[in-house]
Amino acid sequence: MPHEVEQRSLSQYLEDHNLKQTRQREAVLEVFLDATGHITGEEIYNRVRKQHENIGYTTVYRTMKLLCEAGLAVERHFDDGITRYEIEHEHHDHLVCLRCGKIIEFECSMIESAQQDIASRYGFRVLRHRHELYGHCKDCEPEA
Amino acid sequence: MPHEVEQRSLSQYLEDHNLKQTRQREAVLEVFLDATGHITGEEIYNRVRKQHENIGYTTVYRTMKLLCEAGLAVERHFDDGITRYEIEHEHHDHLVCLRCGKIIEFECSMIESAQQDIASRYGFRVLRHRHELYGHCKDCEPEA
DNA sequence: ATAGATGCAAATGTTTTGCAGGAAA
DNA sequence: TTTCCTGCAAAACATTTGCATCTAT
Numbered sequence: 001m002p003h004e005v006e007q008r009s010l011s012q013y014l015e016d017h018n019l020k021q022t023r024q025r026e027a028v029l030e031v032f033l034d035a036t037g038h039i040t041g042e043e044i045y046n047r048v049r050k051q052h053e054n055i056g057y058t059t060v061y062r063t064m065k066l067l068c069e070a071g072l073a074v075e076r077h078f079d080d081g082i083t084r085y086e087i088e089h090e091h092h093d094h095l096v097c098l099r100c101g102k103i104i105e106f107e108c109s110m111i112e113s114a115q116q117d118i119a120s121r122y123g124f125r126v127l128r129h130r131h132e133l134y135g136h137c138k139d140c141e142p143e144a
Numbered sequence: 145m146p147h148e149v150e151q152r153s154l155s156q157y158l159e160d161h162n163l164k165q166t167r168q169r170e171a172v173l174e175v176f177l178d179a180t181g182h183i184t185g186e187e188i189y190n191r192v193r194k195q196h197e198n199i200g201y202t203t204v205y206r207t208m209k210l211l212c213e214a215g216l217a218v219e220r221h222f223d224d225g226i227t228r229y230e231i232e233h234e235h236h237d238h239l240v241c242l243r244c245g246k247i248i249e250f251e252c253s254m255i256e257s258a259q260q261d262i263a264s265r266y267g268f269r270v271l272r273h274r275h276e277l278y279g280h281c282k283d284c285e286p287e288a
Numbered sequence: 289a290t291a292g293a294t295g296c297a298a299a300t301g302t303t304t305t306g307c308a309g310g311a312a313a
Numbered sequence: 314t315t316t317c318c319t320g321c322a323a324a325a326c327a328t329t330t331g332c333a334t335c336t337a338t
Contacts, residue, residue, distance in 0.1 A: 020312050056320045095268050106262050114255050123282030124239050132274045138267030200295045
């Protein structure tokens with residue numbers, strides 16, 4: 001049960017950092033873990049609000065920041081300027097459908113090594129990268 | 145003289161679209177063309193202001209939007225969320241130094257074709273992409 | 289003369305912060 | 314009972330818009 005694991009690791013993190021376990025943090029974590037990933041702050045806020053009428057944006061954002069620090073979540077910034085959160089997992093990049101907003105993850109070791117080649121050509125040390133392909137997904141372009 | 149060419153193509157665009165040639169537009173264009181590229185709205189504003197005390201951000205942003213529509217400029221969005229403008233030229237990607245902010249352009253046809261392979265694997269049609277490598281440039285990491 | 293441009297001030301939209309009151313340890 | 318949280322309102326920040334005024338044509 002992945003949720004249990006993640007919840008435990010949050011508890012652990014909170015404990016290690018002298019932070020408190022609260023109803024709001026649990027609610028945000030649960031919504032985040034139940035999402036398919038790539039969820040925005042607003043979406044989390046709206047979903048949490050269904051069970052927890054009084055929660056504010058403030059708490060959602062603060063909690064998501066916390067989850068990022070705890071290593072459970074990662075912030076992603078696509079072209080629309082709205083921060084999305086995904087569950088931290090092994091390295092990957094994204095295909096983003098400009099019509100329906102669908103986000104597909106992919107991984108390509110050939111590209112990764114090509115990146116290293118390019119970087120070393122410029123004496124550059126790559127710490128992270130961002131690689132996004134924008135277009136139309138299968139469902140949004142039937143005449144493909 | 146590339147500036148002459150670009151200025152002429154702006155004039156042409158303005159004329160074709162029944163827009164007026166103004167002192168402000170000329171000033172913004174000149175600053176933009178003199179920049180090494182990847183200049184922010186704020187930087188343009190500050191530089192234009194030296195010669196043209198009363199110009200507002202509004203005009204800078206509106207003019208840059210115009211230059212984009214005219215095909216002279218392209219908006220770029222890196223990780224810091226601040227829009228940068230570069231002179232439109234053939235397709236390329238970027239290395240961004242996280243210490244000094246330097247931006248280096250690169251091109252890699254192997255990566256481009258790998259992207260197409262991946263996209264077609266998902267029935268995805270790529271319209272554009274974004275590929276940025278973040279790290280430390282040669283000057284910012286002497287012990288490389 | 290008149291369509292279009294300018295610049296100020298105010299609005300936008302997302303995310304963050306200050307602060308007084310509330311809850312976990 | 315103290316430390317940490319919460320939620321509100323307000324601020325931040327880059328960019329955009331409304332509007333009255335000004336200007337290129």
